[in-house]
Amino acid sequence: MTSPGFVAALVAELGERCRVVTDGDLLASYRQDMATVVPGGLPCAVVLPRTTQDVSAALRLASSYGVAVVPRGAGTSLAGGASAVEGCLVLSTEAMSSIRSLDPLDRVAVVEAGVVNAALDRAAGEHGLMFAPDPSSWEISTVGGNVATNAGGLRCVKYGVTRQSVLGLEVVLADGRVVSTGTRTTKNVAGYDLTGLLVGSEGTLGVITAATVRLSRRPVVPPTTVVAAFASLEAAGEAVALVVARGPEVSLLELLDGTTLRAIDAWKRMGLAGIEAMLVVQVDGRFAGDAAAVASLCEEAGAVDEPAVSTDPQESEELLAVRRLAYPAAEQLGQCLVEDVGVPVSRLPEMIRRIDAAAARHGVTVLTVAHAGDGNLHPTFVFDHGAVGIPAAVAAAADEVFAAALELDGTITGEHGVGVLKAHWLERQVGADSMELHRAVKKAFDPLGIMNPGKLLA
Amino acid sequence: MTSPGFVAALVAELGERCRVVTDGDLLASYRQDMATVVPGGLPCAVVLPRTTQDVSAALRLASSYGVAVVPRGAGTSLAGGASAVEGCLVLSTEAMSSIRSLDPLDRVAVVEAGVVNAALDRAAGEHGLMFAPDPSSWEISTVGGNVATNAGGLRCVKYGVTRQSVLGLEVVLADGRVVSTGTRTTKNVAGYDLTGLLVGSEGTLGVITAATVRLSRRPVVPPTTVVAAFASLEAAGEAVALVVARGPEVSLLELLDGTTLRAIDAWKRMGLAGIEAMLVVQVDGRFAGDAAAVASLCEEAGAVDEPAVSTDPQESEELLAVRRLAYPAAEQLGQCLVEDVGVPVSRLPEMIRRIDAAAARHGVTVLTVAHAGDGNLHPTFVFDHGAVGIPAAVAAAADEVFAAALELDGTITGEHGVGVLKAHWLERQVGADSMELHRAVKKAFDPLGIMNPGKLLA
Numbered sequence: 001m002t003s004p005g006f007v008a009a010l011v012a013e014l015g016e017r018c019r020v021v022t023d024g025d026l027l028a029s030y031r032q033d034m035a036t037v038v039p040g041g042l043p044c045a046v047v048l049p050r051t052t053q054d055v056s057a058a059l060r061l062a063s064s065y066g067v068a069v070v071p072r073g074a075g076t077s078l079a080g081g082a083s084a085v086e087g088c089l090v091l092s093t094e095a096m097s098s099i100r101s102l103d104p105l106d107r108v109a110v111v112e113a114g115v116v117n118a119a120l121d122r123a124a125g126e127h128g129l130m131f132a133p134d135p136s137s138w139e140i141s142t143v144g145g146n147v148a149t150n151a152g153g154l155r156c157v158k159y160g161v162t163r164q165s166v167l168g169l170e171v172v173l174a175d176g177r178v179v180s181t182g183t184r185t186t187k188n189v190a191g192y193d194l195t196g197l198l199v200g201s202e203g204t205l206g207v208i209t210a211a212t213v214r215l216s217r218r219p220v221v222p223p224t225t226v227v228a229a230f231a232s233l234e235a236a237g238e239a240v241a242l243v244v245a246r247g248p249e250v251s252l253l254e255l256l257d258g259t260t261l262r263a264i265d266a267w268k269r270m271g272l273a274g275i276e277a278m279l280v281v282q283v284d285g286r287f288a289g290d291a292a293a294v295a296s297l298c299e300e301a302g303a304v305d306e307p308a309v310s311t312d313p314q315e316s317e318e319l320l321a322v323r324r325l326a327y328p329a330a331e332q333l334g335q336c337l338v339e340d341v342g343v344p345v346s347r348l349p350e351m352i353r354r355i356d357a358a359a360a361r362h363g364v365t366v367l368t369v370a371h372a373g374d375g376n377l378h379p380t381f382v383f384d385h386g387a388v389g390i391p392a393a394v395a396a397a398a399d400e401v402f403a404a405a406l407e408l409d410g411t412i413t414g415e416h417g418v419g420v421l422k423a424h425w426l427e428r429q430v431g432a433d434s435m436e437l438h439r440a441v442k443k444a445f446d447p448l449g450i451m452n453p454g455k456l457l458a
Numbered sequence: 459m460t461s462p463g464f465v466a467a468l469v470a471e472l473g474e475r476c477r478v479v480t481d482g483d484l485l486a487s488y489r490q491d492m493a494t495v496v497p498g499g500l501p502c503a504v505v506l507p508r509t510t511q512d513v514s515a516a517l518r519l520a521s522s523y524g525v526a527v528v529p530r531g532a533g534t535s536l537a538g539g540a541s542a543v544e545g546c547l548v549l550s551t552e553a554m555s556s557i558r559s560l561d562p563l564d565r566v567a568v569v570e571a572g573v574v575n576a577a578l579d580r581a582a583g584e585h586g587l588m589f590a591p592d593p594s595s596w597e598i599s600t601v602g603g604n605v606a607t608n609a610g611g612l613r614c615v616k617y618g619v620t621r622q623s624v625l626g627l628e629v630v631l632a633d634g635r636v637v638s639t640g641t642r643t644t645k646n647v648a649g650y651d652l653t654g655l656l657v658g659s660e661g662t663l664g665v666i667t668a669a670t671v672r673l674s675r676r677p678v679v680p681p682t683t684v685v686a687a688f689a690s691l692e693a694a695g696e697a698v699a700l701v702v703a704r705g706p707e708v709s710l711l712e713l714l715d716g717t718t719l720r721a722i723d724a725w726k727r728m729g730l731a732g733i734e735a736m737l738v739v740q741v742d743g744r745f746a747g748d749a750a751a752v753a754s755l756c757e758e759a760g761a762v763d764e765p766a767v768s769t770d771p772q773e774s775e776e777l778l779a780v781r782r783l784a785y786p787a788a789e790q791l792g793q794c795l796v797e798d799v800g801v802p803v804s805r806l807p808e809m810i811r812r813i814d815a816a817a818a819r820h821g822v823t824v825l826t827v828a829h830a831g832d833g834n835l836h837p838t839f840v841f842d843h844g845a846v847g848i849p850a851a852v853a854a855a856a857d858e859v860f861a862a863a864l865e866l867d868g869t870i871t872g873e874h875g876v877g878v879l880k881a882h883w884l885e886r887q888v889g890a891d892s893m894e895l896h897r898a899v900k901k902a903f904d905p906l907g908i909m910n911p912g913k914l915l916a
Contacts, residue, residue, distance in 0.1 A: 105703060106802040150647045161645055163654070164622065179891045185800040186832045187619055187872040189608045189658045190880075190887050191914065192896055196621070196654030200647045217707075245563060249675075287744060342643040344564040374644045414645040422648075429648050433637045437902065438650055444898030456649065 006065040007045050010089070013061060014047060018054050018095060021046035030090045033075040033082040034137075037337055037390045038420050041086030043070070048095040052170060052178055052209045055091065059207065060176030062089050068453050069174070071203035073113065073145025076137040078338050079419025081149060081202050081455055088453075091207060093144045099123055100210065107215040108167065108184050113144025113208050120213075129215040132159035135415065136327075144208050150200030152415030157373035158251040158284070159216055161415065163199045168212035171198055171205075174446040184212055197441070202417050203452035205445040219284035223251055224291035225316040226281040228298035228307035229272075233257065236277030237349030239301035240372045243281065244345050247297050248290035252282035253373030254323050257352055259359075260367040263329040264322060272322075275304065279372065280323045282316075326369045330380045333365060337381040337390060339398060341405035342414035345375040351408055355379045358400035362393040366401075376414035402428075423458035464523040465503050468547070471519060472505060476512050476553060479504035488548045491533040491540040492595075495795055495848045496878050499544030501528070506553040510628060510636055510667045513549065517665065518634030520547050526911050527632070529661035531571065531603025534595040536796050537877025539607060539660045539913055546911075549665060551602045557581055558668065565673040566625065566642050571602025571666050578671075587673040590617035593873065594785075602666050608658030610873030615831035616709040616742070617674055619873065621657045626670035629656055629663075632904040642670055655899070660875050661910035663903040677742035681709055682749035683774040684739040686756035686765035687730075691715065694735030695807030697759035698830045701739065702803055705755050706748035710740035711831030712781050715810055717817075718825040721787040722780060730780075733762065737830065738781045740774075784827045788838045791823060795839040795848060797856060799863035800872035803833040809866055813837045816858035820851040824859075834872035860886075881916035 011020050021027060022045050031040035044067070049055045062069045068088040075082050084090050093114040100110040104127035111120055117138040121131040133146050134153035141151070147169070151162045159165075168182025182188060182195040198205055230236040236255060243250060256264075258276040265272040272278075279298060283290040295307040310316050330336050343351045352368055355377070359366035370377040379401055381394045390398075402412045402425055412418075412425050427435045438457055442449070469478050479485060480503050489498030502525070507513045520527045526546040533540050542548050551572035558568040562585035569578055575596040579589040591604050592611035599609070605627070609620045617623075626640020640646060640653040656663055688694040694713060701708060714722075716734040723730040730736075737756060741748040753765040768774050788794050801809045810826055813835070817824035828835040837859055839852045848856075860870045860883055870876075870883050885893045896915055900907070 103802075103804070105699060105804045107702075108802065150651075152645050152647075156645070160622075163651070164618075173891075177891050179895065180889065181892065183800070183869045184802045184867045185834075185869050185872065187610050187614070187800050187829075187834050188869040189873060189875050190869050190871050191876065191884050191892070192899055193608075193621070193651075193654050193658055194892065194895060194899075196651050197899075199654075200651055241563060244565075342641070342645050344561075344566065344642045346561070346563045371645075376643070376645050409642045411641045411643050411646040411648050413648050414643065415647060417647050418649065426649050431638065433631075433635050434639065434649070434652065437637065437652060440902030441650055441652075441655075441899060444895060444902050 003065040003067060006061065006067050010045055010047065010058065010061055013057055014054055018050045019048040031084050033077040033080060035078050035080040035083065035419065035421060038080035038083045040083040041088065043084045043090040044087050046090040046092060048092050050095045052172065055172045055207055055209050056176040056178055058089065058091055059172050059174055062450055063175050063448060066448065066450065068450050070452055071148070071207045073142035074140050076141045076145065077149065077417065077419055079413070079416045079421045081417050081419035083420055085453055093142060096209060104129060106184065108212060109215055110210060110212050111143050112210050113142060115143045117141050117143055117146055124215045125218060128218050130218040131213060132165050132216045133162040143211055147199055147208050147211050148201065148203050149417040152371065152376065154252050154254065154371060157253050157371060158249055163196060165214050166195060166199055166211055167214055169195050169198050169208055170210040172207045172209055174206065174448060174451050182212060200417065202419065202456045204442060204456050205451060221284065221286060222313050223282040223284040223316065224309065224311045225319045226291050226294045226307050226309050227319045228279045228295065228303040229275045229305060230277045230302065231274060231304050233277045233349050233352055235302040236279055239279055239298045239303065240348060241346060242297040242301055243294055244373060247294050248283055248285060248287065250281050250294065250373055251284040252280065254280045255370040255372035256323065256326055257368040260326050260329065260369055263333060263367055264325045267329050267332050268325060270322065278322065280320060326367065327380065330367045330382055334382045335385050335387060337394060337398065339379045339381065339401060340413050340416040341401060341410055342376045343405055343408045343410035347408040347410065348372055348375055351377060351404065354404035355401050358397045362397040364393050364397045366397065374414065418456045420454055423454065423456060426456065461523040461525060464519065464525050467519055468503055468505065468516065471515055472512055476508045477506040489542050491535040491538060493536050493538040493541065493877065493879060496538035496541045498541040499546065501542045501548040502545050504548040504550060506550050508553050510630065513630045513665055513667050514634040514636055516547065516549060517630050517632055520908055521633050521906060524906065524908065526908050528910050529606070529665045531600035532598050534599045534603065535607065535875065535877055537871070537874045537879045539875050539877035541878055543911055551600060554667060562587060564642065566670060567673055568668060568670050569601050570668050571600060573601045575599050575601060575604055582673045583676060586676050588676040589671065590623050590674045591620040601669055605657055605666050605669050606659065606661050607875040610829065610834060612710050612712065612829060615711050615829060616707055621654060623672050624653060624657055624669055625672055627653050627656050627666055628668040630665045630667055632664065632906060632909050640670060658875065660877065660914045662900060662914050663909060679742065679744060680771050681740040681742040681774065682767065682769045683777045684749050684752045684765050684767050685777045686737045686753065686761040687733045687763065688735040688760065689732060689762050691735045691807050691810055693760040694737055697737055697756045697761065698806060699804060700755040700759055701752055702831060705752050706741055706743060706745065708739050708752065708831055709742040710738065712738045713828040713830035714781065714784055715826040718784050718787065718827055721791060721825055722783045725787050725790050726783060728780065736780065738778060784825065785838065788825045788840055792840045793843050793845060795852060795856065797837045797839065797859060798871050798874040799859060799868055800834045801863055801866045801868035805866040805868065806830055806833055809835060809862065812862035813859050816855045820855040822851050822855045824855065832872065876914045878912055881912065881914060884914065
């Protein structure tokens with residue numbers, strides 16, 4: 001419960017400088033993020049700071065009243081990373097959306113946390129550059145959220161995850177102090193890598209208010225797309241292995257499993273009968289022969305029919321359509337819990353078989369797509385629209401999936417983060433001693449424990 | 459001073475399992491690393507563990523006796539990162555040199571800390587792969603040391619620094635507990651990035667005993683080398699800017715300043731008179747046109763004569779010779795303090811001018827080479843062979859160089875680490891609040907403060 005007087009003090013201090021939400025209905029809209037299975041608590045207030053100083057003032061107040069703070073970007077977390085706790089202060093970065101600087105020569109931009117990923121990418125595009133991280137939510141998610149979760153995406157198979165694009169951070173600690181980490185240089189080994197520690201810390205160590213990011217060159221030629229269909233998962237897995245081992249560097253390498261393809265076909269009638277797996281691949285290098293090499297490796301692995309190849313942007317979009325339909329097709333079937341495990345690339349087929357076995361054992365529908373080039377799978381668990389929370393059978397199947405990922409030398413989360421949903425699983429992956437280090441690090445940054453409680457650390 | 463009984467206890471526990479050095483003359487050889495200006499203290503013992511359990515036992519004993527532990531790889535630190543403190547236990551990883559596994563399909567190897575960088579690279583080479591980090595010491599330095607300092611190198615302009623090749627670590631904490639971080643997967647966001655925090659922590663948080671590393675593809679064609687000479691530093695700086703902004707991706711981009719070239723010419727008579735800067739560039743991609751593009755950009759920036767271009771490995775080596783001569787040429791002139799600052803690429807010429815001004819002001823000879831593509835400069839301060847420690851004029855000039863790097867949005871160390879030499883400079887770069895976080899993180903891992911005291915944190 002919130003300390004009496006906190007909301008009044010917040011309004012008094014910040015009400016004229018930025019928006020402070022205290023209206024009940026509006027507050028309720030900040031309960032949840034996109035992990036709608038997490039009910040979330042009702043915040044006592046939502047603050048939308050406009051400056052780093054506003055954030056600092058809000059955190060100083062929260063510290064002195066002992067109020068929990070839940071930082072929030074666009075609220076697109078699929079793990080409950082931004083779900084509110086009862087009586088907390090939600091700190092939304094949406095009003096901090098300016099690109100402070102963009103230097104095309106050094107390929108560095110300094111952006112506020114609330115800048116939408118796609119907006120930064122567009123600004124970079126004016127100089128032939130790009131902001132590489134491209135989570136599926138990139139048109140709406142914010143750089144601050146991307147950084148807080150170390151977001152992945154489709155092209156990170158070539159360009160790396162968010163961490164690889166972050167040179168430094170501006171962060172406000174729980175007590176209101178503003179700390180800068182990193183530099184504008186590519187190489188920097190002065191002191192501990194606090195930048196790296198904050199990337200992916202899910203708002204539990206402080207509020208990221210700005211990031212110094214590295215921009216990448218935008219490919220000069222549009223990508224060539226290759227789509228190959230397979231009659232078995234094994235053949236598709238073999239194709240992935242061949243492409244990774246012997247193929248050219250790819251900028252996208254997605255796998256759709258049979259359950260996903262059947263769901264898409266049932267909805268859109270795309271003639272996918274008999275196809276048990278599909279690969280969608282892109283290359284964006286300058287070698288015209290690269291796409292043909294990918295197609296040839298897919299054939300070597302036993303693709304049914306000749307893979308479709310297109311350099312035409314319009315046609316490429318049509319070939320990508322099947323990948324884009326995967327999630328909407330799942331949503332046709334019911335409520336979705338989109339999960340996120342990772343395994344070494346060579347274990348992909350085995351991991352999908354383990355997912356299917358868990359689904360069958362618990363009578364749950366699970367559709368799996370994978371960023372196959374990175375061994376990162378999204379098994380999507382489907383259940384009744386009417387259900388509140390995660391049904392027991394789904395939870396049991398998901399737990400088996402997490403256990404299988406760990407058995408196969410993998411991870412319980414490749415890009416979504418631990419959030420609330422997997423906080424009770426983290427120790428199984430990292431072990432008790434590492435958990436103790438986690439808690440000690442948390443305490444070093446946030447001794448009162450007010451930052452995003454219940455996330456990452458259970 | 460060492461607690462009485464520690465050495466006897468160490469010998470009793472480990473003497474039959476691994477080598478324990480207690481002989482005075484041998485102990486003295488472990489005082490210093492390659493930063494010979496740091497005198498170092500005399501260790502009470504040196505242990506060369508063979509297994510992680512040996513390391514654990516040694517640290518447990520050191521903790522219980524309150525003895526400082528200085529971890530050491532090959533001792534190639536140029537910052538005093540492995541210099542001993544009086545009465546400490548030096549823990550050398552040289553006997554832990556096995557490659558535990560190497561999986562070419564997933565491109566992952568698990569290697570012990572004492573594996574020499576070049577040995578791992580050769581093992582990877584048998585599968586068409588490479589271990590990308592290539593500090594100049596790569597033929598003798600160990601993976602553990604590379605990881606502990608987040609080593610850079612020449613090809614990291616294309617392939618990234620050591621951090622980018624590390625997926626996970628096995629580390630022994632000060633109290634002897636063995637903790638694993640990370641996974642074998644490319645993407646993993648389960649919990650805090652303790653792997654990243656340990657990379658570059660210079661032995662102050664624990665002893666890295668093994669690393670799970672990512673291997674990169676070895677380029678299929680040998681690199682093409684381009685060498686261009688310039689009559690002014692500005693012209694060379696402009697060439698670097700043009701190559702970075704508009705050129706192809708380069709795998710090596712080195713700059714030698716006029717002072718370096720004069721020292722090489724005085725020694726080897728290579729006809730370099732009138733040349734104020736030289737660029738040595740390599741491209742290792744598959745486009746034959748890339749080297750010509752680099753040469754053309756150098757000409758556009760005003761190179762004197764046509765740049766030399768060669769695809770022949772033998773000729774390439776000859777072109778690289780001038781770069782390899784830079785440090786030996788400096789050594790002809792006296793004792794060397796090899797420094798290591800970084801700036802955004804666009805500030806390179808200004809940084810070199812600031813180095814030259816500081817050198818002139820204090821009457822010190824400074825030769826500068828730079829990993830120009832990364833904005834990482836090595837100003838080498840030369841002084842009398844007879845001097846003990848760093849002469850005052852050199853220290854004063856070096857301090858001006860560090861201050862200039864910070865003024866130009868740079869860093870006091872791009873790849874060598876803070877070590878002893880810059881421990882008193884770290885706070886000037888990161889600020890007092892960040893230092894407090896550094897100390898809190900240190901305490902979280904090493905509450906007794908026995909791990910590599912005096913390094914990184916003054």
